[in-house]
Amino acid sequence: MNSIELAGVGMTSQRTRERLIQRLIDQGIANQAVLDVIRMTPRHIFLDEALSHKAYEDTALPIGYSQTLSRPYIVARMTEILLSAGPLKKVLEIGTGSGYQTTILSQLVDEVCTVERIDPLLRKAKDRFRKLGLNNITAELSDGSFGWDKHAPYDGIITTAAPQAIPEGLLRQMAPDGILVIPVGNGQSQDLRVLKRVGDSSEFDEEIVEKVMFVPLLGGLSR
Numbered sequence: 001m002n003s004i005e006l007a008g009v010g011m012t013s014q015r016t017r018e019r020l021i022q023r024l025i026d027q028g029i030a031n032q033a034v035l036d037v038i039r040m041t042p043r044h045i046f047l048d049e050a051l052s053h054k055a056y057e058d059t060a061l062p063i064g065y066s067q068t069l070s071r072p073y074i075v076a077r078m079t080e081i082l083l084s085a086g087p088l089k090k091v092l093e094i095g096t097g098s099g100y101q102t103t104i105l106s107q108l109v110d111e112v113c114t115v116e117r118i119d120p121l122l123r124k125a126k127d128r129f130r131k132l133g134l135n136n137i138t139a140e141l142s143d144g145s146f147g148w149d150k151h152a153p154y155d156g157i158i159t160t161a162a163p164q165a166i167p168e169g170l171l172r173q174m175a176p177d178g179i180l181v182i183p184v185g186n187g188q189s190q191d192l193r194v195l196k197r198v199g200d201s202s203e204f205d206e207e208i209v210e211k212v213m214f215v216p217l218l219g220g221l222s223r
């Protein structure tokens with residue numbers, strides 16, 4: 001685990017942050033490491049200034065280009081599920097967006113690879129990683145519908161945009177006993193699904209966790 005000290009940034013909202021943590025606990029988030037990392041990570045720097053006063057509310061918030069930063073509960077939940085597979089070395093995130101989920105992950109696993117299809121969002125996110133001194137993140141402009149072959153296999157894969165069906169490539173890029181956490185569905189109904197690869201076989205145990213609502217996983221790049 002890379003323990004970085006982010007608490008100094010935006011100490012002013014410490015009480016509001018504590019309230020958010022309590023809310024996450026009340027909603028069933030139990031992994032202490034996840035709660036600690038969310039507590040220490042300034043969410044407001046991932047938002048435009050006009051929205052930063054809402055940063056520690058448990059709501060999804062717009063980040064431009066019709067995209068959203070997921071609500072803290074769902075970030076916590078997906079991260080907690082991912083970590084339930086045991087200590088993870090390499091994780092792939094599809095949909096960097098603001099870089100908030102990436103930043104949370106980077107403090108809990110050895111290495112995070114992340115892809116985003118909208119260039120201006122990726123640039124801003126990379127800038128934030130640099131400012132926060134996070135040096136275990138590899139981020140690239142790429143269509144994550146195919147995963148990211150270059151750095152595969154991954155012990156964990158997390159998708160923060162919803163495809164209508166699970167992309168084949170993601171299954172192929174999972175390490176033995178690897179885990180995939182992915183929202184699947186359309187604009188009306190989505191399920192958060194968890195797939196665990198059984199050893200090094202091509203079998204997967206699958207579980208539906210809860211109803212969710214993510215932006216769609218789209219093909220192609222946007223510069």
Ligand code: SAH
Nearest residue numbers: 095097098101116117143144160161217218
């Ligand atoms: N994890 C982000 C959530 C951003 S919303 C955060 O913490 O802010 C989901 C993101 O997925 C959007 O930025 C969207 O552009 C991106 N996305 C959608 N389809 C994609 C694809 N095929 N490949 C890569 N990124 C994609």
